[in-house]
Each structure stands twice: as C-alpha cells, then as structure tokens.
Amino acid sequence: MTKQYKQLRENKVTPEKHFWNRRSFIQAMGLGSVSLLSLPKSALAVQAGFPSEKNPDYNDSFDGLTKEELVTNYNNFYEFSTDKKEVAEIVQDWNQPPETLEVSGMVHQPQTFGAEELAKIFGLEQRIYRFRCVEAWSMVVPWDGFPLRKLLDRVKPMGSAKYVKFTSFLDPESAPGQQRDYYPWPYVEGLRLDEAMNDLTLLVGGVYGKPLPKQNGSPWRLIVPWKYGFKSIKSIVRIELTDTMPTSLWMAAGPSEYGFYANVNPEVDHPRWSQKRERPLGNWFGKIDTLMFNGYTDQVAHLYQGMDLKRFY
C-alpha cells in the first residue's frame, strides 16, 4: 500500500489525494487504485455509503465554510509531526492496523466494533460545526458522524460510570512523533459522562461528505465543538467508561496550561496568549471575536451550572 500512496502522490492527483488513498476505503469497495482513478468522485462517495444525511438543525455555515483544502492540509496530529503543513504528507506512510473500536470499562455490554461497521449500525448525518483550536485559529467544517450518545446507549453504562476516556492508537514504528517520548503516548482525552451524552458530541468518520482522511483522524474521531480542538481526539481505538477523571495527554504534558474541561472561553486567557479573538483559517489577516462555548451556550451552559468557569478551565 505504501507504494500505491507514493505513486498517487507523485501523480498529484487532486488536493483530495489523501482521501482517495485511504486503504480501508479502497478495501471496502474491493477496488484497486487503478479503478479508483478512473471513477468520478461522486460515484465513489455514493458507493461507500457517503454522503451522509444533512442535519438541517446544524446547517448554519456562520461566516462561510472553511475551504476543504485547508481543513485537510493544516493539521494538528502530533503523532506524525508538529508542523501542521506537513502532517497530510507524512501520515500517508502510516501503516494503519486493522481498524477496530473497543468500547469497555463500566458498561453492561462491552463491545468491539469494526470501523466499517459503525456507519452502518448508527447511520451518518452531516453537521456544520464551528471548531476553535486553543492556539486561536478556527474553522467551520461539515463533519459526517453520529451522536456519541447512540454508541454509549448501546453498551449500557453502569450507574457508577462518571467519565468517558478516549485512547488513540500507539504505533511508534510508523508514527514518527511517537518515537520521541516528549509526550506521554498514546494520545488520551476525556469527557464527563453528561458531556459525552450531549447531543452536540459527535463520533466522526467523514468530512465534506467523504470518509475521513488519515490526517483528520481516520477512521473515527471525536468532535466536541464547544471545547478547544485538542479535546477532539483523532483515530480512536478505545472508549472506556470509568468513575475516575481521565488524565489527558495535555493535562499530563502541561498541567499549568491545559485542563480537563477546556471549554472555549474568551474571558480566560491561555497563560501565554489571549483567547479573546481567533483567526479563521483562510483569513490570514482578519480576526473575529471568540464566543463563549464557541457559540454553543444554549446547548451546553446547563452542564456547568454552579461551577466557576474561570477556575475550571
């Protein structure tokens, strides 16, 4: 497969080349790279079960969608590189193992799903969400996924479960960033169970109506739009319900800078920069005001009633 990636890369097929190279997508369709190149993109998307149903409740494009090329070529994925512009290229050599998602811990019916199964079982819907990185850039993206609540309901959380822990893959051999132990790999994130059950919290397997490219966290990632982007963990292999607050990679790596909640809040600055404004991707000179909970106050403020939002960052 690595050879095929290289071949396609040299041909510079389209800006979406990374997506069309997806191994599991090709396998799912039982096609080789030659036939992929000869089929129109729309036909491919339909055959793979995409695009998903647009959810009209989440179709507000705010100041306009971010260009697809930017979303798929400007990435934070530290397992591969800390240079956002080089991730999309480097990640192509990632030898992604057979893709499964284990859901376990404090649940009555633990289950391991094949990555290809999830869209079939839970369906896919497209939602346009704002996304705000803690580094003060932002984007507006049509994600294809389903509410995480559907998956959690299926495994039946125990009454004692209070938190959900998400773990990404560990593969230092083909993820060069994991060869440096500067960060405590694998990437881990966590949510309180009620945050995880909130309707906004999505498990995402596609973007722009196509399967998620590797650089955006294939096969499945989390999207939590009212929290800083680092909470939206990519390439998840395990979801565990627990009664203990999980320690995320960023809490372990920089406890004075990154907390568990990480709700977007223009009133609480990062210790090294202001969070009042943000730079939308593609708009290199203009900045816009950052909104409390990234604009999702109505849907999530009730989760934090009684908490001092300045303290629980």
Ligand code: MTE
């Ligand atoms: N998930 C993993 N496994 N590794 C990462 O480095 N980076 C996070 C988040 N999820 C990251 C991750 C950060 S800091 C951001 S801003 C978003 O992914 C970026 O997602 P994108 O590349 O799709 O824009």
